[in-house]
Amino acid sequence: MHLLGKIAVAGLAFAVLGGTAYGYTNLHALDDVTRDSVIDADGGTSPGEQPADGSLDILLVGRDSRADQQGKPLPPAVLRELRVGANGDDLTDTLIVMRIPNGTKDVKAFSIPRDSYVSMPGGRGKINAAFGRAKAAEAKRRRDAGETDKAKIDQAALTAGRRATRQAVEDLTGVKIDHFAEVNLLSFYEISKAVGGVDVCLKQATKDKNSGADFPAGPQRIAGADALAFVRQRDHLVGGDFDRVRRQQVFLAGLARQVLSAGTLTDPGKLSDLIDAVKRSVVLDDSWKLLDFVAQMRGVSGGGIQFDTIPVVNRDYRYDPQDPRATAVQVDPAAVKAFAAAMVGTAAPAAPAAAPVTVDVSNAGPKEGLATRVAGFLADHGFARGTTGNTASRRTSLVRFGADLAQRGAEVAKLLGGLATQESAAVPAGHIEVVLGSVYSGPGTTGGGSAPAAGDAPITSDGVVCVN
Structure with a gap:
């Protein structure tokens, strides 16, 4: 059972460091935090790309590791407290890209499902495997080159894994990562x-043996092992991993809200415990200048965080003909890049169309309100709202358009997760028609775009949202 929930790193990036903006003296206590050259010139990247608006893009990583940041195995007593076994994989089971603006705008963040099937060195695979592949390859390369110092091999392998993870995210999203932060099981436990x-x-109430989750319905406060169980659980959840991603986002919003509250910032004991937890277990890239970051966070700490998830094509993608039971999350890189650019505000303005383009959306599946939500999503991307409603049931989705709107029709298809397209003279002039099939899982559904599913409130840091 892999773990997704080590999202306290985002509490570090937004809340912990943002909170220390209220007292620079606290920041110096973080001088001992572990650093790694994840983003540097030597690695073929340049830190701090500095977009025109001065914003920063941070990759927040939660790693499935039963070791501390020095590579020492966690004691059996600690593993029992965490309710996890001794064996863990080299997987990055939480991947969140966070845009920190330079000013008073809200922070925007989006999750990448751990099973997203992508291209990377060594062949296509799930994005959470990029870390382990690169780590193992670098360790082998060092040993083959004659290196015998285990500590040096292990550190070089960890660095390679982190760099590969950063590169896989950049390749998929098109977002240049400026900074990197990582936590593991212990750090999540201690920070919460x-x-x-x-x-x-x-x-609703939920209980799950594998994760240790045992929670009543309704509002509640969780910490330590219970918090870890909350973000670990995927069994007995309707949406599986996608419900678990939504739990990550809810917990992260609550963590930021809690750290930035007066109850934490004005309590020397809590603030000291928080800083100690970060120092013991968090890894940051070595190009991250914390004082500069804190100054930037001052402008946004009173705003909020808006969460989303990249669009997906198929949540149950059977990628291996030799093993029909193997599943992954199918994504369209072009659609993900378009989504990410719109999400973080880096998309170039679209060229004006010769005539207004109206999109009519029909729902051929069982999800109530889906057509309206998708129409709203497309309106946010410059398309005029047309008619919305239900149509005859069908499994797959389709985007239809006239010959003169082929380019804009392809754009709609990509925005919605890479849908099939069809040129048709029957489509009215100036219109594009979208039919959403029963297996549609792009924007407008849970875990696939800026609009929530029916009955699901948007997740921000402004308040507590009930989730599955």
């Missing part, structure tokens, strides 16, 4: 306890 717990809410 240090802030005194995080407020969450569940739509």
Whole structure:
């Protein structure tokens, strides 16, 4: 059972460092945080790309590791407290890209499902495997070159894994990562306890043996092992991993809200515990200048965080003909790049169309309100709202358009996760028609775009949202 929930790193990036903006003296206590050359000139990248608006893009990584940041295995007593076994994979089971603006705008963040099937060195595979592949390859290369110092081999391998993860995210999203932060199981556990717990809410009671989850319905405060169980659980959830991603986002919003509250910032004991937890277990890239970052966070700490998830084509993608039971999450890189550019505000303005382009959306599946939500998503991307409603049931989705709107029709198809297209003279002039099939899982559904599914409130840091 892999783990997704080590998202306290985002609490570091937004909340912990943002909170220390209230007192620069606290920041110096973080001088001992572990650093790694994830983003540097030697690695073929340049830190701090500095977009025109001065914003920063941070990759927040949660790694499935039963070791501390020095590579020492966690003691059996600690593993029992965490309710996890001794064996863990070299997987990055939480990947969140966070845009920190230079000013008072809201922070925007989006999740990448851990099973997203992408191209990377060594062949196509799930994006959370990029770390382990590169780590193993670098360790082998060092040993083959005659290196015998285990500590040096292990550190070089970890650096290679982190760089490969950063590169895989950049390749998929088109977003240049300026900074990197990583936590593991222990750091998540300690940070959530240090802030005194995080407020969450569940739509119904849930119990799961594998994760240790045992929660009543309704609002509640969780910390430590309970918090880890909350973000680990995927069994007995309707949406599986996608519900678990939504739990990550809810917990992260609550963590930021809790750290930035007066109860934490004005409590020397809590603040000290929080800083100690970060120092013990968090890894940052060595190009990250914390004082500069804190100054930038001052402008946004009073705003909020808006969460989303990249669009997907198929949540149950059978990628291996030799093993029909193997599944992954199918994504369209072009659609993901378009989504990410719109999400972080880096997309170049679209060239004006010769005539207004109206999109009519029909829902051929069972999801109530889907056509309206998708129409709203497309309106946010410059298309005029047309008619919305239901149509005869069909499994697959389709985008239809006249010959003169082939380019804009292809753009709509990509925005919605890479849908099939069809040129048709029957489509009215100036219109594009979208038919959403029963297996549609792009923007407008949970875990696939800026609009939430029916009954699901948008996740921000402004308040507690009940989730599955």
